[in-house]
Structure formats: C-alpha cells, structure tokens
Amino acid sequence: MPENTPRPSILLEGIDKSFGPVAANRGADLSVTTGEIHALVGENGAGKSTLMRILSGMYAADAGTMEVNGRDVSGWTTAAAIAAGVGMVHQHFMLVPTLTVAENVVLGCELTRGVVLDRVAAEDAVRALSVRTGLNVPPDRLVAELSVGEAQRVEILKTLYRGAKILILDEPTAVLSPPEVQELWQVLRSLRDDGGTIVLITHKLDEVIEVSDTITVMRQGRTVARMATHGATPQAIACAMVGRDVALAGDAEYVRGGSSGQASAVPSVLFEVRDLTVAGARRAAAVDAVSFGIAPGEILGIAGVEGNGQTELVEALAGLRRGTGSIVLAGRELIGASVRERGDAGVSHIPEDRHERGLVLDYSVAENLILGQQHRFVRGATLDTRRVLEHARSLIEAYDIRPTDPELPARALSGGNQQKIVVARELARDFTVLLAAQPTRGVDVGAIEFIHARLREAKAQGKAVLLVSADLAEVLALSDRIAVMYGGRFVAVLPREKASPDIIGPLMTGAERAA
Amino acid sequence: MTSDPTLHPVGEAPSAATTASIEKRASRRIAFEEAVLPPLVALVLAAVVGDVLILSFGQSPSAVYRLLLDGTWGNAYGFGQVLYKATTLTFTGLAVGLSLRAGLFNIGAESQLAAGGFAAAMVGVLLPAGIPALLCLPLYLLAAGFGGGVVGAIPGVLKARFGAHEVIVTIMLNFIVLALLNYLVSAKFHVPDTLHTPELASGALPRLSDFLEPFHGSAANLTILLAIATAIAVGWYLFRTRRGFELRAVGMQPAAAEYAGVSVAGVTWRALAASGAIAGLGGLNYVLGYKHYYEEGFATGAGFLGIAVALVGRGHPIGIVVAALLFATLSQGGLAVNALVPKQMVDVLQAVVILAVATSVPEVRRLLRGARAGASRG
Numbered sequence: 001m002p003e004n005t006p007r008p009s010i011l012l013e014g015i016d017k018s019f020g021p022v023a024a025n026r027g028a029d030l031s032v033t034t035g036e037i038h039a040l041v042g043e044n045g046a047g048k049s050t051l052m053r054i055l056s057g058m059y060a061a062d063a064g065t066m067e068v069n070g071r072d073v074s075g076w077t078t079a080a081a082i083a084a085g086v087g088m089v090h091q092h093f094m095l096v097p098t099l100t101v102a103e104n105v106v107l108g109c110e111l112t113r114g115v116v117l118d119r120v121a122a123e124d125a126v127r128a129l130s131v132r133t134g135l136n137v138p139p140d141r142l143v144a145e146l147s148v149g150e151a152q153r154v155e156i157l158k159t160l161y162r163g164a165k166i167l168i169l170d171e172p173t174a175v176l177s178p179p180e181v182q183e184l185w186q187v188l189r190s191l192r193d194d195g196g197t198i199v200l201i202t203h204k205l206d207e208v209i210e211v212s213d214t215i216t217v218m219r220q221g222r223t224v225a226r227m228a229t230h231g232a233t234p235q236a237i238a239c240a241m242v243g244r245d246v247a248l249a250g251d252a253e254y255v256r257g258g259s260s261g262q263a264s265a266v267p268s269v270l271f272e273v274r275d276l277t278v279a280g281a282r283r284a285a286a287v288d289a290v291s292f293g294i295a296p297g298e299i300l301g302i303a304g305v306e307g308n309g310q311t312e313l314v315e316a317l318a319g320l321r322r323g324t325g326s327i328v329l330a331g332r333e334l335i336g337a338s339v340r341e342r343g344d345a346g347v348s349h350i351p352e353d354r355h356e357r358g359l360v361l362d363y364s365v366a367e368n369l370i371l372g373q374q375h376r377f378v379r380g381a382t383l384d385t386r387r388v389l390e391h392a393r394s395l396i397e398a399y400d401i402r403p404t405d406p407e408l409p410a411r412a413l414s415g416g417n418q419q420k421i422v423v424a425r426e427l428a429r430d431f432t433v434l435l436a437a438q439p440t441r442g443v444d445v446g447a448i449e450f451i452h453a454r455l456r457e458a459k460a461q462g463k464a465v466l467l468v469s470a471d472l473a474e475v476l477a478l479s480d481r482i483a484v485m486y487g488g489r490f491v492a493v494l495p496r497e498k499a500s501p502d503i504i505g506p507l508m509t510g511a512e513r514a515a
Numbered sequence: 516m517t518s519d520p521t522l523h524p525v526g527e528a529p530s531a532a533t534t535a536s537i538e539k540r541a542s543r544r545i546a547f548e549e550a551v552l553p554p555l556v557a558l559v560l561a562a563v564v565g566d567v568l569i570l571s572f573g574q575s576p577s578a579v580y581r582l583l584l585d586g587t588w589g590n591a592y593g594f595g596q597v598l599y600k601a602t603t604l605t606f607t608g609l610a611v612g613l614s615l616r617a618g619l620f621n622i623g624a625e626s627q628l629a630a631g632g633f634a635a636a637m638v639g640v641l642l643p644a645g646i647p648a649l650l651c652l653p654l655y656l657l658a659a660g661f662g663g664g665v666v667g668a669i670p671g672v673l674k675a676r677f678g679a680h681e682v683i684v685t686i687m688l689n690f691i692v693l694a695l696l697n698y699l700v701s702a703k704f705h706v707p708d709t710l711h712t713p714e715l716a717s718g719a720l721p722r723l724s725d726f727l728e729p730f731h732g733s734a735a736n737l738t739i740l741l742a743i744a745t746a747i748a749v750g751w752y753l754f755r756t757r758r759g760f761e762l763r764a765v766g767m768q769p770a771a772a773e774y775a776g777v778s779v780a781g782v783t784w785r786a787l788a789a790s791g792a793i794a795g796l797g798g799l800n801y802v803l804g805y806k807h808y809y810e811e812g813f814a815t816g817a818g819f820l821g822i823a824v825a826l827v828g829r830g831h832p833i834g835i836v837v838a839a840l841l842f843a844t845l846s847q848g849g850l851a852v853n854a855l856v857p858k859q860m861v862d863v864l865q866a867v868v869i870l871a872v873a874t875s876v877p878e879v880r881r882l883l884r885g886a887r888a889g890a891s892r893g
Contacts, residue, residue: 338778339774339776349774361767374775383755383760
C-alpha cells in the first residue's frame, strides 16, 4: 500500500439510477482519495444518498462503473461492501434500544464462548475501540438511555467494529447539537489521520468548509462540480448547489414578472404572526419565536434548506400542528382554532406533500377537489354529488386538469395534474391568506408556469401569500420579500431588490448569519 | 430538481378527451377485478385443499360437495339455518368492515355481540308483557346497540386519547366482557337450573316458519330484515354521507383527512363505537328472533368469523352479505357432510379461504399490475 501517492479509494463513474419515472442519479461521478474527508453536497433530492447507497451495496445502479481501491465492484452486495471495508452510517439510527452499547456494536458478529455471548470480551473490545477512536460511550449502558450524540457514536463504532476503512456518513449532524457536532469533527479528523477515508453527505455549507478536504457537488442527479475545500468559498459552493445558471433564473423576464407592480409603500398587514414557536421532535423548537406580517397583495417567500422548520411553520399556521404565539388574520386570532375553523376564516393551504396530505389518492378528482370543504357540499347528511361534479367540471376546465374525467381516481393522474387539483381547490375557495408550500414540487415545466401564474393572480386580487419553496429560483421569481429560514428562525428578511442567490445561498446554509 | 422536465417522463395525456373514457373504463375494470378476483381465487384454492382432504378420508369430493349443497341450499330447513347464521355474520361482518374502512381493526365483535344480546335480554325482562313487537323494537335496537357500542367505544376512546392499539384492547376486552357477562348471568340473572336469562316478556320477532311452512324448525327469523337494513344503512353512510367520506379518508390517508379538517381522534372513537353497536345488534338474531333469552355462548365464534366475512367481503356491504352467506353455508354444510367426513373439514376450508384472501389481496393486485404493465409494454 503506497501511503503517500494519493489514489482514488472510491471511483464512481456515470452512475444512473431510476426509481420508476424518477431518475435519482443521472451519470453521477465521484472520486474520493484515500485518507481524506470528502464532502458530498447538494440540495435535498440531488441524489447524494442514492449514490452512497449504491456504493454501500444497498441499491444496484442501472448503469455506470464502481471501483473501490482499484477493484471493480459494480453491483456488489452490502455483505461484499462490508467485507471490503465500506460502511455507511445512516441518517436514522438502526440500534436496538433495549440492548447495551457493547451488545449493539457486536450484534451480527458476536464474540462467543461456546454458545454463550461473551459480554466481558465484547465490552472490552468496544472499550478499546472507543479509546482508540475517541468515540467515548460507556459500553455497558443501554442504548435507550443514550443521548442522540452518543447514539450516533455507537452507530459509528458499529461500523468501525466491522472493519470499515471507508466510512460514509449520511447527514450526521442533522440531529446533533453544536458541541456534539464539534466532537464528531474531532473523531472524523482522527479517523482520517489514521488512514481512514470518509465521505460526508451534507447540505450545510459551514460544515463542508470546516471539516472537509475535498468537495463534490451534486444537482439533479448529476455531479456538477468537484473542488478542493481550501480556496473554495461558500458562495461558489452554494451557486453550484442551487445552480442558478439553470432553472428559472435564466429567464430574465420570468423573474421580473414576479416583482413588477409592487408598491414601494408598505400597506397594512393582513396576516400577522408573532412569536410563533413549535416544538420539534429532537431539537428544543422546530420553529423558534418567528414573527412576520404579510400585506394584502404581497407574496412573502421563505427560502431555506429543507428541515429548518419550514414544514412545521406552515403546518402550525394551518392548524395541523400545535404552536404557541399569535396568528392574526384580518384582526382575528387563530392560534387555538382547528383546521376547519381556520379554513372557514380564510386560510387556504397548498401542502408540501400532495401524496400524503394534499390528496386522498384513491378518491376521485371530484372528491379531491372538495377535500377540506366537504362540509360545504352537503344536502342534509349526504354529499351533494351533483354540486360536487359541477364544481369539479368547472375547475377541471379552468385549471386544465387532464384527463378531464372528474370520476377518475387522483392516483391515475400525472404528478403535475395531481398538483393542479390541489392548487385549483385551494385557490377556488374563499380565502384571504394562502399558505403555498412547495407548490411546484415534482411537476413539469408547463405546470410550474401555470401554477406561478395562479399565485400571481392571487396576489393581484389582494390576497396575502406565504410561499415556501426549496427551489430558490422560484422564491426569487415570485416573492416581494424573502425570509431566509435556518434552524427554526428567520435569519434574514430581505426585499426582493436586495435578494440574490449570492446573498441568500450562504444564509440558507447557515454559513453566514445576517442581522 | 422540480424544474427539470426530463425527470418526469410521465407527461400530460396526449389527447385528454379520448383517453379519459378509456382510462375510466380501465380503472373501473381494475377496481372490479381487485374486488372480485381475490375471493374467487380463495374459493378455488379452498376447493383444491378440500378435494385433497376429502380424498384423504377415502371419500369422493363430488359426493361430499353435493351433500354439502343438499344440506344447505338444497332444502328449506338447511337454507333457513344458513340464513340464520348469515344474519349474525352479516352484523359482525359489517361491524368489522366499518372499522376497517376507518383504518381500524376491531377484533372485539365477539364480546360486542354478546354484550348487545345481553342488553336486549335485560330490556326484555324488564318490559311488561303484551306490548306489540313494533313498539318494543326501537327499545331493543337501542339496548343492543348501546351494549355493543359501549364495549366498542372503550378501545375507541383509549386509542383516540392515549394511542392504545385497538387490536390489543379489543382482544383483551373480549375476555373481560365475556367473563363479566358469564358472571352476571350465572350469579344474578339466570333461570334456576339453566344458564340463560328469563324469556322476553314481549316483543319477540316471528320466525320465517311462521309465514312459510317449509322453514319449519329452522332458526331463521325476521332479524334478517334488520341485517339487510343495516347493510344498506352502512353502505349509505360510508359512500353517500359527508361523515362517511371523512371516515374513509381517515382510513386511507389519515394525514390527508387531518389536512381536510377531520378530527382523526374523533373519527377513531366514533367508528369503533359504531362498529361495536352494529356487532351488538347481531345479538338480536338469537335473543329477539330465536330463543328469546340470553345464554352464555349463544353465538360463539360469530364475532371472530365476522373478521373473515369483512375481509372476504372487502369491507363493502354487498360483499359482506355475500361473504356472510358463504361462511354460513360452510358452517351449516359442515353438519350436513358429517356423515362422510368429519365436520372439522369445513373449518379447514374456512381457514383456507381466510388465509387465501388475507394473503391474496395485495398479491393479486401486484400480479394484475404486472400483467397489465407487461401488456402495455409489449
């Protein structure tokens, strides 16, 4: 093993992987040198995790070649990957809470004396590994009693115990507190200095700059950039990640359409949120005392990497999640109101996940077009089928939903047309404020333009619109003001004129905190 | 990735108007195939297993099956017994089916049925004699529905409030409620030297044999009309009313139902209470229509068989009525074929039908999809 000549420890070339109609990887490349910390960055859905699951043998690639330490390993199994020293630490822990740390670490390759598990030997082995790597966890503690950071250390220990020399970590800091993150970096650095190779999947730029040696950027399933961390700027990485050279920002008129006709005078506030706080699963607060107001005819865009509290914010505003603080719509306090009461008070909501929330897939298009307003389409106790169908026919025509049959199940429609059902329903109801979460996710270009036009229409009618999108170009194209959300807070609120990908990108990834 | 068209090769339908009707027909055909094929496959499988079993007893399958049919649908008495058993199974099947539509699994129909029967019997004891049946009927309905409904509401409330799993709670409640009823009957309310309560003072429903002489001796009674009415009511509720629309949404996609302003917790406890009430009404078949008193174990197994009826009937009232007839036929047929083969053979057949349906539902769907995808590719 030549120690000093850097050679690719991992070499992936032209990897394709599709799940049904969705292409997760399209000719993705990755080259990782032995003994480095390699950051694999990109937005959610860029294909990072898929690529790493292919490397660790969980998925088979549709096309492309894969080499580990110079050996062609295309299409290997997880068992072969583990045997070759490739180990993956997943975002979601895979530990048995009722077993001890040592038992979890040796699970699957237990030390035994005869048929009896040798607990002492297991604990000693784990303790020795702990000391050597700096991953300190008491081996005799139950995993159920550990903190999140400790549980993650157990996951890493488990992988190392199986002899991993190439360690893949999928978003390891998503659940860690800042001091725990610092400890993790120390461990990773010492593993690297011992000759280990580390691939770190992340979308947080500060982490990339802090800990990695080399960076590979993925976007839309492709590898779009590879650079040394030394000399790379957060702006350059952010640009490559969001790809402002593609997408909608290339169309200058399209962007201008979003901000034209905006009055510079600040009108009165129609929808006002004060100190809204929502409890999170792990972190103390998923939404942390957020305050903002939206004027009639204004679109407030929220930019941010997913998982920074946008989902919780919108759901708390819609009444789907409990929050504290104050939500006032046209003078009426809504904080304790139910989903239906808020809907009747004028809150319209395009949810981010149409398959889970926005549609009942086995219900017909007509039925989905009244979802949330079913109590208005009744005659006595029964649904008024005739009115439901009339309503459906007029919306199908107005929103060009295809196929045009109102009785088809929503499941039978394409993603773009499914989203049109949701958009049509939410814009056709009587509303004052529209919460639009990822309104164009997973829909084709034609439908995106159409949906954008409808959002602008709502704005022109004097509605207040809150737009949340992972697509920065979309936020920039439509919003009058842009709030950047990071870690459950608004780290910046900028007027459209002052916002650009160069400014917002780093804010989104927490690389810079504006006042 | 949202803005890239190549990621979504499934685009718009080329000419919507023409494809719409084709797709509609296709989707209806799929729905029909998925509803009808699994039970059919299950029946064929049960017949094959039945053949093997019958042959292993050295009998001819055709002779045994003929005997089974002769003893059930072949004569009025046998048919009456089938109708009687199917009546109880329709109630328990509808009860389980309603809970399934709300995404809940009510395993407690067994004790809900008993509680409904017991409550009706108690009302019957308290009523003065000589009141016309039509006047008593609403009281009996209320009592039976309330008895079963309370037993059903307990797991419902525990689930809605504390997230306790309804399967565990309903199973455990079966033991508790049945033991409690046995205690009440044997310690407090039984007629001396028997294990049943006193007969109803008034309001018993006539048997079919009161109008149609050939049914003489069979237990079939007018409760069958109640069963049919209940099936129609459940179907109307599920597929016509707003509440039914919301209940099914909770069963299919609770997150979407919540989004639509439906209280998932509210639907959960109400659906389990209603499910219990429907199972409770099943108790009337025995108490009001057949023996006119409550007796321990008057319909043992009918609650559990209701699960099979609901699964084979695919949670649809029409399917449930058909499945109830099927299982009633098998159960009565077991007695008929006892001369040639042990009647337990029919239990095995029932078990095969249940297993086959339970496993074939997703499996058949997958096979259908595969075949269709293959056809459209080729």
